[in-house]
Each structure stands twice: as C-alpha cells, then as structure tokens.
Amino acid sequence: MAAVLPPLPAALSPSRLQDFHACPRRYQYAAVERRPQPATFATVKGRVVHHVLEHLVREEPAARTSSAAAALVPAAEDAVVDEGVRADLGFDDDLRARLRREVDEAVAGYLAMEDPRDVRAEGVELRLSAAVDGAPILGILDRLDRDADGRLTIVDYKTGSVPSRTWDRYTFANTELYAALCQAALGELPTTIRLLYVSQRAEATRPVTEVVIRARAAAASHAWHAIGEYHERGDFPARPSASTCRFCAYRADCLAQGIAVPPPPTARATTL
Ligand code: SF4
The missing domain is CATH 3.90.320.10 (Lambda Exonuclease; Chain A)
Known part of the structure; x- marks a missing residue:
C-alpha cells in the first residue's frame, strides 16, 4: 500500500522542478519528505561564492572593488561552513585551504568577466x-x-x-x-x-x-499537475539511470527499497 505523504510544498522552485523532471522520486524525497541532503564540496563552494557576490553588489557601486570582494570571503565562509557542513565534509585544514583557494579563483574569475562597479x-x-x-x-x-x-x-x-x-x-x-x-x-x-x-x-x-x-x-504547469497526482497516489515513481543517480543524495534510500540504482562510475569500472 502506498504511504501517506506529508503535504505538498506550497510552491515549486525551478531547481525542484529539475529534480522532478530528472526523477519524480527524488522530488518526493527532497521536496515532500524533506529528507536531508548532505553538503558536498561543490555546493558549499557555490554558496560561499554566491554569498560574496551578493554582498559585493549590495555595496555602493564605487565600493565594489577587488579588495572589497576579498574582504567578504572570510565572513562568507563563516556564514556557510557551520557544524553540519563540517561534519558532512569532514572539514579539516586541507579542505579549508582548498575551499579558500577555489573561492578566491572563482571571485577573481568573476571580476575578470565584468566590473561590478558598472552593474x-x-x-x-x-x-x-x-x-x-x-x-x-x-x-x-x-x-x-x-x-x-x-x-x-x-x-x-x-x-x-x-x-x-x-x-x-x-x-x-x-x-x-x-x-x-x-x-x-x-x-x-x-x-x-x-x-x-x-x-x-x-x-x-x-x-x-x-x-x-x-x-x-x-x-512547469504540466509537472505541477503530475506532482499533485503522484502525491494523491502516495508514490512518486523512481526513474533510475546512470546520469540521474550518479550525484543523487538518495542512492542509499532507493537501494534500501530495492530500486535498481546503477552503481557509481568508479564502482562499475572496477567490475568490468
Ligand atoms: S537514486 Fe536514482 S532513482 Fe533514487 S531518487 Fe535518486 S535519481 Fe531517483
């Protein structure tokens, strides 16, 4: 028998819509059941860079300098790298140094692409x-x-x-x-x-x-209609494939339910 799911979220974001199109079960886990997704290095780096660029452009135009951008990085790291992130990533000095290096490169990359004082x-x-x-x-x-x-x-x-x-x-x-x-x-x-x-x-x-x-x-309208139908049914279908499951946070959840999730590329390579 299908489970009774928590209520649907009131709205659909473009990234959740992308989840739904990739695999409806992923949408169920992420948006309806709100199962946590462990932080990854890529998501943490992205959040730190977005934080820096957001606060840079909030400055008065004349103050949007490269030194102002550099000065925003430590506070952005502090805002993003909390206890949960540290636990998820096993955050140590090497990872902190790598994060700082890659964030600095991304911010420098942004500054090479446009002058924020003109934004x-x-x-x-x-x-x-x-x-x-x-x-x-x-x-x-x-x-x-x-x-x-x-x-x-x-x-x-x-x-x-x-x-x-x-x-x-x-x-x-x-x-x-x-x-x-x-x-x-x-x-x-x-x-x-x-x-x-x-x-x-x-x-x-x-x-x-x-x-x-x-x-x-x-x-989006079609997807929202389908989301309503699956929700009423209490079950969003899983659509496993090598490309969708590869970076999915819910691999273990699906495997536990007997869903044929393709092995990650490295594991598959070792069995060939
Ligand atoms: S592991 Fe694959 S099948 Fe399971 S929710 Fe993620 S994308 Fe869907």
Missing part, C-alpha cells in the same frame, strides 16, 4: 513568487539587472563547469522559468539571460523569446 542591479537574491500557467512558482534570482535602455537581464552565477552541448536544453531551463516568473510577478519579461561560469571565466548568453518562455511555463 545596475534592480534586485539581488531577488525572491519572486507567482502563478505561472497555473503552477505556483517560487524563485530566487541571483541578480536582475536593468540596462541603460530599460531592459531587464537575468544574471545567474555558476561555480561548476560549463556544460557540454549534450546538455544544451537543460542549461537555460531554470533561468528561462525565472523569466516566466518575472513576467508573471513583475509584469515584465526580461530580454536576456546571462550565465556567468565564474570559475572558468566563461559566459553563456541567450535572448529570451516568448515562444520558449511559454513552453517553459507549460512544462
């Missing part, structure tokens, strides 16, 4: 919520800029690698839903999306088009 941000860590095609969407935008001609641009910081073209259709998925959210919440559709891969000093830019935004909104 005209209309919102930083901007929290928006609205119904998008009937689906309650909640998003927090890294930055929403307005240029001299009055056009809006969504800016999203990335601390991972630039994705290969194989994943092209996913690369802008979250930010295109942010654009739909801006339209619904602010009554204005951004014209451009910029993804800043700060660790690699690479930028991916795409214009926003109505047709794509309508498709993203429809996909």
Whole structure:
C-alpha cells in the first residue's frame, strides 16, 4: 500500500522542478519528505561564492572593488561552513585551504568577466513568487539587472563547469522559468539571460523569446499537475539511470527499497 505523504510544498522552485523532471522520486524525497541532503564540496563552494557576490553588489557601486570582494570571503565562509557542513565534509585544514583557494579563483574569475562597479542591479537574491500557467512558482534570482535602455537581464552565477552541448536544453531551463516568473510577478519579461561560469571565466548568453518562455511555463504547469497526482497516489515513481543517480543524495534510500540504482562510475569500472 502506498504511504501517506506529508503535504505538498506550497510552491515549486525551478531547481525542484529539475529534480522532478530528472526523477519524480527524488522530488518526493527532497521536496515532500524533506529528507536531508548532505553538503558536498561543490555546493558549499557555490554558496560561499554566491554569498560574496551578493554582498559585493549590495555595496555602493564605487565600493565594489577587488579588495572589497576579498574582504567578504572570510565572513562568507563563516556564514556557510557551520557544524553540519563540517561534519558532512569532514572539514579539516586541507579542505579549508582548498575551499579558500577555489573561492578566491572563482571571485577573481568573476571580476575578470565584468566590473561590478558598472552593474545596475534592480534586485539581488531577488525572491519572486507567482502563478505561472497555473503552477505556483517560487524563485530566487541571483541578480536582475536593468540596462541603460530599460531592459531587464537575468544574471545567474555558476561555480561548476560549463556544460557540454549534450546538455544544451537543460542549461537555460531554470533561468528561462525565472523569466516566466518575472513576467508573471513583475509584469515584465526580461530580454536576456546571462550565465556567468565564474570559475572558468566563461559566459553563456541567450535572448529570451516568448515562444520558449511559454513552453517553459507549460512544462512547469504540466509537472505541477503530475506532482499533485503522484502525491494523491502516495508514490512518486523512481526513474533510475546512470546520469540521474550518479550525484543523487538518495542512492542509499532507493537501494534500501530495492530500486535498481546503477552503481557509481568508479564502482562499475572496477567490475568490468
Ligand atoms: S537514486 Fe536514482 S532513482 Fe533514487 S531518487 Fe535518486 S535519481 Fe531517483
């Protein structure tokens, strides 16, 4: 018999939507049951860099200097690396040194890509919520800029690698839903999306088009409807695959339930 699940969250975020599309069971564990996901080095680094860049752009334009950015790093580490993170990562001096090195590289990468003193941000860590095609969407935008001609641009910081073209259709998925959210919440559709891969000093830019935004909104609406049906049923199907399970925090949970989760690449390589 299917379990009675906790209530659904009131809203759907683009990252949870991505979870749902990758594997509905992952959405169940993360968003409905709120099972904890241990911190990883990559997520901790990302949070520290986002913290630094958020607070840098909150400064008055003239104060957004490289030395101001460097001065923000220790406080950002203190804010992010708490007891839970230390326990999850086995945080020691070597890891602390690696984190500082990689955060410094990412911040320097950002500063090489744009001069923050020129940034005209209309919102930083901007929290928006609205119904998008009937689906309650909640998003927090890294930055929403307005240029001299009055056009809006969504800016999203990335601390991972630039994705290969194989994943092209996913690369802008979250930010295109942010654009739909801006339209619904602010009554204005951004014209451009910029993804800043700060660790690699690479930028991916795409214009926003109505047709794509309508498709993203429809996909979110369809997913929200399916989420409601699975929730009523008390069971979100697992869709294990090598690519989705590879970095999933819930491998052990699924294995315990007899779900055929593919082994991680290293383990599989040793059995070939
Ligand atoms: S381990 Fe695989 S099947 Fe299980 S929740 Fe994660 S992605 Fe889905």
